Amino acid sequence: MSEKTIKILKNGPYIVSGDIPISERIITPVGKGYVLKDGQKFKAGAVYSLCRCGNSKNAPYCDGSHGDFDGEETASREKFKERVDLCEGQEIDMLDDHRCALARFCHRDTGSAWELVKKSDDPELKEEAIKAAVECPAGRLVVFDKQGNEIEPDYSPEIEVLQDPEKGVSGPLAIKGNIPVVSSDGHVYEIRNRVTLCRCGSSKNKPFCDGRHIRAKFKDGLID
Ligand code: FES
Structure with a gap:
């Protein structure tokens, strides 16, 4: 089995290697708080590519629609x-x-x-x-x-495709369990137990989510 990594392609998708499981999770209000409920399971595999631009018609996967997407990674590389x-x-x-x-x-x-x-x-x-x-x-x-x-919770490596029906939008990719994320120029971002990666294409802090999917009213085609 290949090493578990998420490699970012310049102005393109995330390339996920190492048989990392992927499933949908729904941000669900309960009382005055929230829980994550299970959604559908997605097909994983040794290597697969996930949309980073928000344009795919086959979310969460890349379908090649990234065309002129500007995916410049602007996030600080400080720890x-x-x-x-x-x-x-x-x-x-x-x-x-x-x-x-x-x-x-x-x-x-x-x-x-x-x-x-x-x-x-x-x-x-x-x-x-x-x-x-x-x-x-x-x-x-x-x-x-x-x-x-x-x-910290003890998470196994996995990817969660977040949906936020309360806000009527699709959310980021939640990356759990210390999966290395590698920039398009080969930099390994600090390895962490929990990070969220932008998949709507709008973040001003790429590759990380900055919440702009709500303002952008991003829908991946999997929620109404
Ligand atoms: S990154 Fe390829 S379709 Fe979005």
């Missing part, structure tokens, strides 16, 4: 810890790189991730703060205990 602000709490701390995919998991019934971290001397609110951070598919928020140990 997460070099780009973050610190939110200090009672029992846990949180780092925030502001790389937001507008998935809204940081807002829960009990408060926002930032509010909950500050009140993390309450065990229930600490649990909520951890969920609010680790459920962020973009990896914008990462929590640490006071010894500096990262608190």
Whole structure:
């Protein structure tokens, strides 16, 4: 089996190697928070290409429609810890790189991730703060205990094609489980447990999602 990687082609798709499973996940409101519900499973395989421009008629795969797509990768190549602000709490701390995919998991019934971290001397609110951070598919928020140990779920490598019916749009690709993402010029972005990659073509922070799929009203043809 080949190494698991996502390689970006200049002004073209993501080339996914290494038999990485891929499925659809639906951002679903529950109470004042959100959960991810399962959607359809997609065909994976040793190598496949995923649309990055938003024009494919065969989403989530590339169908060659990228034509004159400008896919320039503009995201900072600094590491997460070099780009973050610190939110200090009672029992846990949180780092925030502001790389937001507008998935809204940081807002829960009990408060926002930032509010909950500050009140993390309450065990229930600490649990909520951890969920609010680790459920962020973009990896914008990462929590640490006071010894500096990262608190992260143990994800296997997989790709989730996000849909956001509440906003009436399709979302980014959620990349889980430390899959290397390689730029079109061969740079390996920092390997992380959670990142979201743009697939609408509109992000100003390519290859990462910056939430512009909502403003762009992006629909991949798989949601109404
Ligand atoms: S990147 Fe090829 S169709 Fe979108």
